[in-house]
Amino acid sequence: MSPAQILLQLDPDPQPSVFDGVVAVDAGVAQLFRHGGVTPAQVTELVYGCIFTRGGDKLRHTAIFVGGSQVAPAEELFRQVQRTFFGPMRVSVMLDANGSNTTAAAAVLAAKKHMNLADAVFLVLGGTGPVGQRVARLLAGAGATVRVGSRQLNRASSTCTDLRLRVPGGKFEPVATLAHEDLLPALAGAQGIIAAGAPGAEMLAESVRRQCPDLRVAIDLNAVPPVGLTGVSPTDAGTERDGVATYGALGVGGTKMKIHKAAIAKLFTANDLTLDAEEIYQLGVELRGEGKC
DSSP states (O other): OOOOOEEEEEOSSSSOOHHHHHHHHHTTOSEEEEEOSOOHHHHHHHHHHHHTTSOGGGGGGEEEEEOSSOHHHHHHHHHHHHHHOBTTBOOEEEEOGGGHHHHHHHHHHHHHTTSOGGGOEEEEETTTSHHHHHHHHHHHHTTOEEEEEESSHHHHHHHHHHHHHHSTTOEEEEEEOSSGGGHHHHHTTOSEEEEOOOTTOOOBOHHHHTTOTTOOEEEEOOOSSSOSBTTOOTTOEEEEETTEEEEOHHHHHHHHHHHHHHHHHHHTTOSSOEEOHHHHHHHHHHHHHTTOO
């Protein structure tokens, strides 16, 4: 009889994410150990509790999920988890703080339905945020040219520098997005736009979007009014508007949830998996190929 599947949920927030816990249970986890307010200094002992209780093939029945709402602290926990492993003493680990990896993967998969990403030019609004950076990474990894938008050009430039380290050879261009009208040059020749800004922030007016003849897909990852892309409904899921396939946050959300659950299940297939944005996106590609996403 196989050991029960145990997921250790590490969260930098004081209260561990209920959302992450519910998805884990729905993904089939038998036992969920949730820890909130976790600091990097506490990670080693928590990881030791995972790797020293089960050996050999039994290690794959334990896994670690790093989540919560704070992406930067969660990233440090994720790195510390990996630093704690040694030799064969390790378990699979996944990062999805604030849903950043699964959301980015779902957004890029939506865009992929409508074009060859390797030949495309994209503008990512809110491109310096955690979701925007991951969207940019995934698009560039697929060969697209990515214009990284920010209200501060120096911040966009700094983000592009960081992204080039993550995606060697990636084509990133910083752009300033101070006003709606300023976006026309940034959108010139672009086939796709993905808005990954803060909730409740309007990022592109519908009138400006209609002036972009090359645009084929527009994806808004914000469902809180006002939406990021005016004229795109949160429930859009490939809806055609003025010749453009549009997706809203809820329209992308179904795919995001399927990827999230599948990634949790994937953790228990081996004891040495590391699921970050790229690995989670690839899982989404495989699910779509199997007709499950």
